[in-house]
Amino acid sequence: MQNYKDLEKNIEKDFSSVSSLETLQEFRLSYLGKKGKISLLMKELSSLDADQRKENAEQLNILKGKILELIDTKDNELQELILNEKLETEKIDLTLNVESKQGTIHPITQVIDEVIEIFGDLDFFVAEGPEVETDYNNFTALNTSENHPARQMHDTFYVKTETDGMPNVLRTHTSPVQIRSMLEQQPPIRLIAPGKTFRCDNDQTHTPMFHQVEGLVIDEESNMSHLKGCLEIFLKSFFETSELKMRFRPSHFPFTEPSAEVDIAYTRKGNQLIIGDGKEWLEVLGCGMVHPNVLRNVDINPDQFQGYAFGMGIERLAMLKYGISDLRTFFDNDLRWNKHYGFQPLNTPSILRDLS
């Protein structure tokens, strides 16, 4: 009978030098392959007599089982090692380089966010209205009757749909949001309404689409001095300056009485504008006390309620604050411009930190 003890020792010795899948395969072949030691011994069994064959076969099967077990355990061990090594060395970085890959916030969006932040702190809420508006809301309800000269001045875009026999319009200003809000809500009201507006005009200082923000306060006592204080706080916060010379110039709007336009002082230094002080004036907004007819048109009693309204152009505010000289560049979608004038997305304006 074969010395199985020696064979077993050899198996253990050979196995101890297995260190890779290749050497494990060699080990397997050297014992269990066609010409492997165990396989050859199995073949030799046929030449033995029945008793010896049985005895030797038993021993060989035990060894074969042991070898298979060793191979199986080692194989798992090596596979795991290989997988870990792969995980370690083949890392894929799925993160983006935030600085270089992200887009920027457009100055219009930034200024709207800043305006909302300031008025939000003064207890105004943000109202919205549609860009396709009825002629009634855009003009008539705002005390601008059909033959009123202000209608011509607005260079209105008309659209094909109608309301009450009148063609609808692309709103020429954000003021119709006043009407919608007063129809929806009883005073006290304190709202701002930022949004897109449209006029059929296109030259260096006009684009067919531009942005405005409307303001409206209706209650029982707000007066012109409240309007003045509110706008002063707004303009100082917006231009981030504690000194801001401003003047109210008498003006005319159909939906306010009295009406005023507000100018702020500035100085020119080279081609830079210094906002806040100086001998020159820039117009920044229109405002006034809400006309009693407007209140009547939305069923608010003008003997009980009163208030003020204001409206300003977002592009103009953005140009003044951020030194953008050409209005039309806002809408060119030139990526270099966007990158230069744009803002970091995560730096949302806050009056607790700096606005911009």
Ligand code: DAH
């Ligand atoms: N809607 C006016 C315009 O587009 C701006 C305006 C002026 C709005 C005075 C107002 C206001 O609310 O009181 O020119």
